[in-house]
Amino acid sequence: MHNSTTIFKQLILNIILPVVIAIALLGALNYYHTQSILIEGNETKNELISHEIKNILKFQDYSFDIIENDLNIEIEAYSKILAEYVFKDTKEIETADLVSIREEIGMDATLQDIYIINTKGIVVNTTYKRDLGLNFFSFGEEHKKHLLDILKKGKFVSERFTLETTTKKLKKYTYHPTFDSKYIVEIGVYSGKATRIIESFKEHLNNISEIQKDIISVEMFIGADNPISFNMDAETSDKDREYLLRTFKEKTKQSYESEDENGTPFSYQFIYMERKSTSLYKGAVIRIITDLTHERAVLRNDLIQLLVIFFFTILVVIFLIYNKTKVITKPLKKLVDNVNRITDGNLNERADVEGNNEIAKLSKQFNVMVENLEDSYNNLEQKVIQRTSEIQRQKDEIEEQKKHITDSIDYAERIQYSFLATKEMLDKNLGEHFVFFRPKDVVSGDFYWADKLANGTFAIVNADSTGHGVPGAIMSILNISSIEEAVKEGATAPCDIFNKARKFIIERLKKDGSENGGKDGMDASIICFNADKSKMTYTAAQNPIWIIRAGEIIQIKGEKMPVGKHANDHIPFVGGEFELKKGDQVYTLTDGYQDQFGGPKGKKFMIKRMREYVLSISHLSMEEQYQKIDEVFMDWKGGMEQVDDVCVIGIKI
Numbered sequence: 001m002h003n004s005t006t007i008f009k010q011l012i013l014n015i016i017l018p019v020v021i022a023i024a025l026l027g028a029l030n031y032y033h034t035q036s037i038l039i040e041g042n043e044t045k046n047e048l049i050s051h052e053i054k055n056i057l058k059f060q061d062y063s064f065d066i067i068e069n070d071l072n073i074e075i076e077a078y079s080k081i082l083a084e085y086v087f088k089d090t091k092e093i094e095t096a097d098l099v100s101i102r103e104e105i106g107m108d109a110t111l112q113d114i115y116i117i118n119t120k121g122i123v124v125n126t127t128y129k130r131d132l133g134l135n136f137f138s139f140g141e142e143h144k145k146h147l148l149d150i151l152k153k154g155k156f157v158s159e160r161f162t163l164e165t166t167t168k169k170l171k172k173y174t175y176h177p178t179f180d181s182k183y184i185v186e187i188g189v190y191s192g193k194a195t196r197i198i199e200s201f202k203e204h205l206n207n208i209s210e211i212q213k214d215i216i217s218v219e220m221f222i223g224a225d226n227p228i229s230f231n232m233d234a235e236t237s238d239k240d241r242e243y244l245l246r247t248f249k250e251k252t253k254q255s256y257e258s259e260d261e262n263g264t265p266f267s268y269q270f271i272y273m274e275r276k277s278t279s280l281y282k283g284a285v286i287r288i289i290t291d292l293t294h295e296r297a298v299l300r301n302d303l304i305q306l307l308v309i310f311f312f313t314i315l316v317v318i319f320l321i322y323n324k325t326k327v328i329t330k331p332l333k334k335l336v337d338n339v340n341r342i343t344d345g346n347l348n349e350r351a352d353v354e355g356n357n358e359i360a361k362l363s364k365q366f367n368v369m370v371e372n373l374e375d376s377y378n379n380l381e382q383k384v385i386q387r388t389s390e391i392q393r394q395k396d397e398i399e400e401q402k403k404h405i406t407d408s409i410d411y412a413e414r415i416q417y418s419f420l421a422t423k424e425m426l427d428k429n430l431g432e433h434f435v436f437f438r439p440k441d442v443v444s445g446d447f448y449w450a451d452k453l454a455n456g457t458f459a460i461v462n463a464d465s466t467g468h469g470v471p472g473a474i475m476s477i478l479n480i481s482s483i484e485e486a487v488k489e490g491a492t493a494p495c496d497i498f499n500k501a502r503k504f505i506i507e508r509l510k511k512d513g514s515e516n517g518g519k520d521g522m523d524a525s526i527i528c529f530n531a532d533k534s535k536m537t538y539t540a541a542q543n544p545i546w547i548i549r550a551g552e553i554i555q556i557k558g559e560k561m562p563v564g565k566h567a568n569d570h571i572p573f574v575g576g577e578f579e580l581k582k583g584d585q586v587y588t589l590t591d592g593y594q595d596q597f598g599g600p601k602g603k604k605f606m607i608k609r610m611r612e613y614v615l616s617i618s619h620l621s622m623e624e625q626y627q628k629i630d631e632v633f634m635d636w637k638g639g640m641e642q643v644d645d646v647c648v649i650g651i652k653i
Contacts, residue, residue, distance in 0.1 A: 022340060023310050030369065034302050037376050042267065042295070046288050048387055049208055049218060050271045053286060055391070056201060057275060064161055067193050071172060072158050073597060073641045075112075075187055079156055079176035080602045081105055082114065083185045090178050094124045102127055115186035121147055128188065140225030150175045150184055161194050162222065170198045216266065216289040224248040227285065240287070243270050247285045257292065265292040313362050348374075413442050416473050419480045421450035421460070429458040429529075430651050434626035438592070438633070438646040445472020446590050446645035449480050455492040456531060460649070463524035464543065464590035466564070468645050478508060479522045479563070494526040494539035495575040502563045502573075509565065521564015525588045533653050536586070539575030546587040546611065547578065548618045553611060584653040585618055592646035593629075598636040605636055614650075622652050 086101060087093050098114045107114075109127075116125040121137035121144060137144040150157050157175045164171040172189045205218045221227040227244045229236070236244070239256070247254045247270040255269040267290040275284050341349045350367045426433060435448060445465040452458050461483060465475040479501070486500035505521050523542035530536075538545055540558035547554040556576070561568045580586075594607040617628050629648060 020314060023313055026366075030302070030306060034299060042290060044384060046269055046271065046290075049212075049215075049288065050273065050286055051391070053205075053218075053220070054273060055394075056204060057273065057284070061275065063197055064194060067191055068158070068160065068172065069641065071189055071191065072174075073643060075172075075174050075189060076156055076158065077597050077602050078105060078107055078112075079174055079185060079187055082187075083156075083176040083178050084601065087178050087183070087185065090180055090182055093178070093183055094118075096125060098125055098127045111190045113188040115188065117147065117184040117186055119151065119182060124183075140223070142223075142225040147175070147184060151177050151181050153177075154181060161191070161198075164188070170194050214291045214294055216291055217287075218289075219287045221285045221287065222283075224283070240268065243268065244285055244287070246270075247272050248283065251283070265296055266290065267292050309362075309365065316362065413473075416443050416447070416476065419447065419449070419477055421448055425450055426460075430460070431533075432622045432652040434622045434629075434650045436593075436626055436629050436633075436646065436648040436650075438642070439468070440592070440642045440645050441469040443470055443473035444468065444645040444647075445476055446592060446647040447476040447480060448647055448649060449483060451484075451487060453487060453492045453528065454490060457492065457528040457537070459487075459494070459497070459526060459528045460588075460651075461524055461526045462543070462588035462590065462647055462649050463522040463563075464592070464645070464647070465522045466520035472645065475520055475522070479505065479524075482508070492528070493575070494528055494537050495573040497526060498524070498539050498541060498563050498573045498575075502569060505564050506569065519565040521562045521566075523558070523562050523590070525558065527586065527588065534580055535577060536580055537575060537577045539573045541573065543588065543590060546589075546614065547580075548585040548587070548615060549581065549583075551615075551618070553615050555611070580653050582653055586651045586653070587614060587649065589648045590644075590646065592642075592644035593633060593648055595644055596633065596637055596640075596646070597643060598638050598640050602640070622650055625650055 082101070082105070086105070087096070093116055096116075098116070099109075102109060102112065102114055113128040114126060115123050115128065115131065117136065118124050121135055123131050123134045123136075126132050136147055154177050159173045159175070161170050161172045169190065172191065172194070174187045174189075176185045176187075177183070178185065205220065208215060208218045219229055221229050221244055225245070225248075227236075227241065227248065239258070243254045243256065251272045251274075253269065253271050255267065257265060257267050259265050267288075269288045269290070271286045271288070273284045273286060350370065426435070429450070429452065437444075437446070437448065439446065445468040446463065447465065448460065448462050450458065450460040463476070463479060465472050465479050467475055482501040482504035483497060485504050486497045489500060491497045491500050502521070509520060525540040525543045525545050526538065527545065528537045538556065540556055541561060541563045542558045544558050545556040547556070556578075559573060561571070563573075589610075591607075594605050594610045596605050597603065598605065613632065614625075614629075617625050620628065633646070
């Protein structure tokens with residue numbers, strides 16, 4: 001009995017105790033490992049969501065850049081007009097009728113608003129009455145510093161699209177201080193395109209929470225010192241605001257867990273995201289709220305299972321030691337060795353115990369548990385690989401689409417140039433001349449066409465089709481084909497050519513299915529020269545024709561209707577004729593040159609200035625005139641974007 005007791009104690013010390021410790025450690029390892037897997041899975045899921053949102057925001061920023069580039073030129077011009085001219089004297093700026101001023105300078109009342117902000121950050125006058133009296137300094141020190149810097153520097157500043165504080169609509173704001181630095185002229189601009197982009201983004205955020213059942217909401221915030229949400233109904237507690245401010249400041253992930261009044265656990269994770277920003281809005285923070293009910297249930301069940309396995313194993317071991325000491329010694333040793341190796345992190349290790357006793361069954365259950373852990377690791381890794389592959393595939397598709405678009409536009413350019421009059425034809429029939437042709441984009445809505453007509457006259461057309469870029473180029477081809485069709489039907493008089501071309505354009509555009517057809521067409525002029533160029537016949541639709549003779553300019557104004565659908569399209573084009581003399585110079589032009597913004601004050605070049613300049617250089621050769629017109633246009637435009645296609649034609653008799 002004494003020996004039996006000794007052996008039992010030794011078994012307790014040498015077998016049961018290590019087994020108990022090993023199982024306890026393994027249980028703890030399994031519990032915390034399961035917890036780690038759940039946490040890591042949640043983190044990975046959130047990272048994937050964050051990565052997906054980052055990719056969307058990159059394309060969003062790219063789209064906003066395109067939209068803003070189109071807006072900046074126009075809005076900067078309006079800002080300079082208001083700050084530097086309209087309100088050069090600010091005595092009556094707070095009582096000025098901004099609605100009338102907005103209309104006078106040609107701003108869009110439906111999309112554009114004017115705000116007058118004093119040095120205290122208060123809106124003292126505005127076309128958007130809802131914001132009258134609004135104090136921008138109350139939005140935080142960052143916003144206050146931003147406005148004071150604008151006043152100090154005295155320069156135009158354009159912000160990116162942001163959320164309007166009262167409506168949460170997407171709006172672009174620009175700022176321009178007055179000369180006396182007592183006020184800031186702010187212009188707010190809505191954009192339907194930008195609004196549609198952000199609404200699509202909001203819908204995507206909502207779809208994430210709908211697809212991921214444990215995710216309650218995904219929300220994005222902007223504004224480092226006064227965070228605002230993209231959703232008007234987004235709820236934020238004081239604690240959320242604390243974590244939002246901390247995340248913006250530290251630019252790292254922040255998270256906390258909390259329970260509601262019903263005891264439901266939630267995880268709140270805040271992820272900082274770098275964005276293309278301005279001096280005012282730097283970056284964004286994504287808040288992901290996750291329901292932890294399922295995660296806690298998994299951990300609770302796992303803990304119960306581990307406790308059951310642990311106590312059951314102890315009881316079995318004690319019973320077997322008491323009854324079959326020698327039988328279980330060897331299998332116990334094997335099991336302890338296996339457990340130790342698995343505890344060290346070797347999940348490929350499996351318990352190998354022969355027999356059909358409790359220890360063997362425990363070993364099998366243990367192997368199942370380890371296999372489940374290994375499967376969890378493998379499944380998670382596979383999901384990450386699949387998601388990475390999908391992202392790369394999407395990137396490749398986008399790059400391929402971009403290449404297709406670029407190739408298509410280049411091809412369209414070659415096609416369009418094949419429709420234009422050739423240099424050889426113009427040199428042969430016009431003699432000394434120039435064609436100043438500058439498309440805004442790769443392809444153009446402006447075009448010039450020429451051909452010899454059935455009556456022996458040589459016709460040349462200078463036209464501005466509706467639109468620019470690809471749509472304008474397509475319209476220009478339709479217009480050219482309509483002119484050529486009119487010529488094929490025997491029209492030789494300029495007015496007849498335009499009348500027939502107008503009819504063809506209207507008929508073709510009616511095919512869009514509308515009752516009256518499209519309202520597109522062209523503003524154009526056509527001149528027909530006889531063989532010795534002693535006489536020209538002409539018709540001008542909107543665009544003028546200039547004749548310079550003996551240092552004076554004769555202007556032929558265009559008829560007040562385009563070649564296309566119009567309220568007066570039942571009235572035929574008339575045109576006229578003009579006797580020419582040797583040395584006369586004839587000019588036709590579209591409106592792109594005169595409408596270009598630039599110069600020291602960012603204004604349009606204007607038709608009057610262009611007419612005076614052409615007259616001033618009329619003593620030069622056509623080649624020299626071309627060079628001068630090119631130089632002046634580029635100098636005037638400067639760093640500003642070209643606003644429209646340009647075509648100017650000069651002919652010396």
